[in-house]
Amino acid sequence: MEILHSVLVAVHIVAAAAIVGGWFAHFRNPTVTASQWWGSVAMIVSGIALFGWAMTGEPDHMKLGIKFLIGVIVFVAALLGRRRSNRGEVVPTGLAHAVGGLGLVNILVATLWQ
Known part of the structure; x- marks a missing residue:
């Protein structure tokens, strides 16, 4: 079971890296990349699984x-x-920065909140 927990944590970290890394890579021409989309899906799924795992203790x-x-x-x-990117439309700058910026905030909450 410890291996499963480690895999979930690794998936969660890689998902966060995909979100923030995609943001940094396209900072000058902001857009939402496929890696950011799949990273957000993986972060939600692995986060829910890790939350369920944490319920055995005092979360x-x-x-x-x-x-x-x-x-x-x-x-x-x-x-x-x-969805905008797939339709060939321009992704608003604020929306693109919201994805990466809030992904970074989520990482900071996870690491700095004691």
Whole structure:
């Protein structure tokens, strides 16, 4: 079971890296990339699984709730941006920066909240 937990954590970290890395890679010409979209999906799924795993102990419900809310906002923003990109429309700069910026905020909440 410890291996499964480690795999879930690794997927969660790689998903966060895909979101923030895609943002940094396209910072001058903001858009929502496919890697950011799939990263947001993987982050939500692995985050829910890790939350279920944490319920066996004493989780910090406030921290996990805030992380989940930010994750849902990143997911929705990535969905909207990816749909626009797939239709050949220009992704609004604010929407593209919201995906990466909130992904970074989610990482900071996870690491700095003690």
